[in-house]
Amino acid sequence: MLIDHRTYTCRPGTLKRQLELYHNYGWAAQTRHLGMPIAFLTTETGDVNSYVHIWMYEDAADRARRRAAMQADLEWISYLERSAEAGYLERQENKLMLPAGFAPEPRRAK
Numbered sequence: 001m002l003i004d005h006r007t008y009t010c011r012p013g014t015l016k017r018q019l020e021l022y023h024n025y026g027w028a029a030q031t032r033h034l035g036m037p038i039a040f041l042t043t044e045t046g047d048v049n050s051y052v053h054i055w056m057y058e059d060a061a062d063r064a065r066r067r068a069a070m071q072a073d074l075e076w077i078s079y080l081e082r083s084a085e086a087g088y089l090e091r092q093e094n095k096l097m098l099p100a101g102f103a104p105e106p107r108r109a110k
Contacts (some may be wrong), residue, residue: 001105002063003038003097004055012049014088015042019051019087026079033070038106049090056108060096 010018019042031037038054057063070076083089099105 001099002057002059002062003099003106005021005052005095005097007050007093008050008089009047009050009091010088011090014086015049015051017086018083018088021083021088022079026076029072029073029076029079033066033073033076035066035110038108054106056106063096081085093097 032045034055038056039050042051043049055063057066069097
């Protein structure tokens with residue numbers, strides 16, 4: 001199992017608009033290819049201009065296959081263009097992670 005932990009930071013005052021843009025134009029395409037995320041979270045304390053989503057894959061090959069299909073999806077491409085045009089995002093950080101052997105495996109949302 002491979003976990004993709006993604007943190008996005010928005011310009012101050014634009015988080016709500018970015019999430020609305022993503023919900024309206026990106027969510028359907030992304031979940032169509034990646035399935036439901038383990039979590040999709042907004043920050044309550046700390047950097048309140050950021051949000052996190054966490055995806056689960058069988059392995060690196062599964063991740064590469066799913067993401068390639070998503071990148072070829074015209075609906076996803078349109079979302080990326082809208083997001084770039086809006087300019088709400090300042091930074092993105094991705095961490096590919098493996099579960100510790102002793103911990104229970106994460107489960108995908110239904």
